[in-house]
Amino acid sequence: MKLHEFQSKAILARYGIPIPRGEVTDTPAEAAGIAERLGGRVAVKAQVLVGGRGKAGGIRLAASPREAAEAAAAILGMTIRGLPVGRVLVEEAAEVERELYLGLTVDRAIGRVRAMASAEGGVDIEEVAHARPDRIGSVAIDPFLGFRDYHARYLASFLGLPASLWVPFSGIAQGLSAAFAESDASLAEINPLVVTRDGTLLALDAKINLDDNALPRQPELAALRNADEESPAEARARLAGLSYVPLEGTIGCMVNGAGLAMATLDAVKALGGMPANFLDVGGGARAERIQTALDLILSDPRVRAVLINIFGGITRCDEVARGVAEAFSGRSPGVPVVVRLVGTNEAEARDILGQLEGVRVQRSLEEAARLAVSLAGVGV
Amino acid sequence: MAILVDHHTRLVVQGITGREGTFHTQQMLAYGTQVVAGVTPGKGGQQVHGVPVFDTVRQAVAETGANASIIFVPARGAADAILEAADAEVALVVCISEGVPTLDMVRVRRALRGSGTRLVGPNCPGVITPGVAKVGIMPGHIHVPGPVGVVSRSGTLTYEVVYALTQAGIGQSTCVGIGGDPVLGTGFVDVLELFEDDPQTEVVVLIGEIGGSDEERAATFIHSRMRKPVVAFVAGRSAPAGKRMGHAGAIIDGGAGTAEGKMEALRAAGVAVAEMLGEIPGLVRERLGQPGGPNS
Numbered sequence: 001m002k003l004h005e006f007q008s009k010a011i012l013a014r015y016g017i018p019i020p021r022g023e024v025t026d027t028p029a030e031a032a033g034i035a036e037r038l039g040g041r042v043a044v045k046a047q048v049l050v051g052g053r054g055k056a057g058g059i060r061l062a063a064s065p066r067e068a069a070e071a072a073a074a075i076l077g078m079t080i081r082g083l084p085v086g087r088v089l090v091e092e093a094a095e096v097e098r099e100l101y102l103g104l105t106v107d108r109a110i111g112r113v114r115a116m117a118s119a120e121g122g123v124d125i126e127e128v129a130h131a132r133p134d135r136i137g138s139v140a141i142d143p144f145l146g147f148r149d150y151h152a153r154y155l156a157s158f159l160g161l162p163a164s165l166w167v168p169f170s171g172i173a174q175g176l177s178a179a180f181a182e183s184d185a186s187l188a189e190i191n192p193l194v195v196t197r198d199g200t201l202l203a204l205d206a207k208i209n210l211d212d213n214a215l216p217r218q219p220e221l222a223a224l225r226n227a228d229e230e231s232p233a234e235a236r237a238r239l240a241g242l243s244y245v246p247l248e249g250t251i252g253c254m255v256n257g258a259g260l261a262m263a264t265l266d267a268v269k270a271l272g273g274m275p276a277n278f279l280d281v282g283g284g285a286r287a288e289r290i291q292t293a294l295d296l297i298l299s300d301p302r303v304r305a306v307l308i309n310i311f312g313g314i315t316r317c318d319e320v321a322r323g324v325a326e327a328f329s330g331r332s333p334g335v336p337v338v339v340r341l342v343g344t345n346e347a348e349a350r351d352i353l354g355q356l357e358g359v360r361v362q363r364s365l366e367e368a369a370r371l372a373v374s375l376a377g378v379g380v
Numbered sequence: 381m382a383i384l385v386d387h388h389t390r391l392v393v394q395g396i397t398g399r400e401g402t403f404h405t406q407q408m409l410a411y412g413t414q415v416v417a418g419v420t421p422g423k424g425g426q427q428v429h430g431v432p433v434f435d436t437v438r439q440a441v442a443e444t445g446a447n448a449s450i451i452f453v454p455a456r457g458a459a460d461a462i463l464e465a466a467d468a469e470v471a472l473v474v475c476i477s478e479g480v481p482t483l484d485m486v487r488v489r490r491a492l493r494g495s496g497t498r499l500v501g502p503n504c505p506g507v508i509t510p511g512v513a514k515v516g517i518m519p520g521h522i523h524v525p526g527p528v529g530v531v532s533r534s535g536t537l538t539y540e541v542v543y544a545l546t547q548a549g550i551g552q553s554t555c556v557g558i559g560g561d562p563v564l565g566t567g568f569v570d571v572l573e574l575f576e577d578d579p580q581t582e583v584v585v586l587i588g589e590i591g592g593s594d595e596e597r598a599a600t601f602i603h604s605r606m607r608k609p610v611v612a613f614v615a616g617r618s619a620p621a622g623k624r625m626g627h628a629g630a631i632i633d634g635g636a637g638t639a640e641g642k643m644e645a646l647r648a649a650g651v652a653v654a655e656m657l658g659e660i661p662g663l664v665r666e667r668l669g670q671p672g673g674p675n676s
Contacts, residue, residue, distance in 0.1 A: 259534020
């Protein structure tokens with residue numbers, strides 16, 4: 001789960017990291033009021049959960065409350081990479097001397113959190129990592145020992161910070177590391193971390209992503225989820241414990257297991273079709289979850305055929321078949337449905353599915369995918 | 381011979397009285413696995429399918445000589461269950477639980493360093509040595525004994541591949557599902573190393589997916605250290621960037637971790653990479669019975 005800039009900054013502030021004064025609003029009039037209270041120049045920043053908002057015109061400087069209102073009016077009407085801007089952050093503008101990068105993420109290869117810093121702040125750090133990996137300094141953090149002072153000294157020296165800033169930098173890095181650990185983050189970034197003209201450090205922009213698996217033990221953070229950032233279908237899937245990613249095609253796919261779901265989508269695409277979604281019903285999927293999954297797929301108007309691919313392990317094929325039967329009881333799916341299942345209790349499942357009208361059972365994934373692709377093509 | 385699981389395996393099931401724990405205990409017993417104990421705190425003294433239940437792993441090990449554990453406890457208790465098994469000096473711990481917080485695994489991995497415990501998973505289907513024992517949730521009947529080692533980040537996709545191998549008359553030495561999470565107890569390289577040293581295994585099938593760089597590290601290992609031929613498949617060629625495809629670990633981040641990049645790295649290491657799942661049995665057959673040579 002991704003947090004907005006203003007939410008991320010609120011967390012950083014709790015860990016003693018200096019951030020610009022500011023407030024969030026959804027109206028131009030309030031934006032003017034905030035600018036008035038702050039006094040002086042302000043930045044008006046779109047709060048959307050995608051990168052590249054600066055390039056899209058989602059960040060504007062304003063010299064007066066009136067300009068702040070104008071900037072807010074312009075930004076609040078925008079759509080940035082498909083996401084409408086519902087709120088802006090109005091904060092005091094900083095006088096920037098240098099832009100740095102400081103971030104933490106999980107280094108999968110070694111199974112530890114890694115802190116990274118770069119003097120190339122304010123730009124996409126992935127581009128830096130790709131083009132100039134030598135410009136990123138990093139330290140791996142032992143989970144039992146935490147972020148140490150020497151880690152901070154190493155990074156500060158890598159960044160070429162003057163010795164006078166080492167102590168404040170260390171405080172910021174320690175704070176970010178504690179925020180990461182205690183929030184169960186998967187990413188925590190300050191980009192840019194700026195050195196201001198008066199020689200202090202300030203977190204000018206911040207981004208925190210949370211580990212979805214840890215949200216149950218982070219109820220306060222989980223409550224920050226913004227309903228408007230998620231489509232109704234995605235929200236419904238999440239609440240039902242389904243992993244669902246809408247795509248652009250016409251073949252609705254329901255599969256158990258992420259790997260098999262990906263391979264099923266790959267097969268559909270390789271055989272000339274376009275998947276409408278990724279949908280993993282998960283392990284041990286019970287009948288009602290299968291029913292919800294089918295409802296989700298069929299609520300997408302682009303779907304012209306449904307492909308169900310189940311390989312039974314912890315999931316029992318008969319439970320899936322029962323879910324399919326219940327979803328279709330008393331109504332027609334409206335589009336052809338191709339089912340392929342193998343594994344635990346597959347014979348019982350075949351018996352159940354054999355009695356359903358409009359459902360075609362196939363033995364192999366490739367046959368099933370080929371049939372779904374050809375059925376989806378009918379009438380296009 | 382085989383790897384990780386054999387006829388010496390004496391299994392304790394952590395979370396044996398839960399729905400999945402009970403069901404899969406029965407399935408594992410039916411397969412012939414020596415399930416010697418179960419653990420559910422507060423339910424010591426009960427029996428599940430004839431298997432004695434203990435309150436703690438330490439009691440289970442002391443009473444039954446269990447040397448391997450499989451974990452079915454809910455995600456929030458999974459890290460604790462792994463550490464409990466390690467503390468009781470269980471040599472192999474297979475964690476099936478899905479949804480374990482990543483930072484829990486960071487601490488667990490650190491705690492297991494230097495211990496005698498190997499962790500497989502979490503969020504994995506487990507390990508099976510066909511015809512001998514299964515410590516996992518995979519459907520046993522699709523496996524047959526043979527010369528092919530299988531290692532995968534996925535669960536059901538592995539069954540798909542194993543099923544195809546079996547249909548083609550090709551058996552398996554051991555099949556290991558390492559799990560789909562970002563931080564795992566055992567990676568591809570660990571398992572490849574075991575297969576390279578296993579006399580029964582002649583060819584290895586590696587099933588990867590988008591996200592991370594474990595496939596790339598596997599490619600480096602295969603190129604420099606393996607003599608046995610490897611056949612690979614990588615899922616997620618049609619996945620969009622930035623979207624988590626079910627597994628917490630399956631995400632293309634900033635252009636890294638793509639299926640194409642992994643397939644290219646594997647090909648460059650001399651691995652036969654299948655474009656479609658259906659090609660795998662044929663590619664394996666071509667490599668069976670051939671003398672081993674360096675993959676370079």
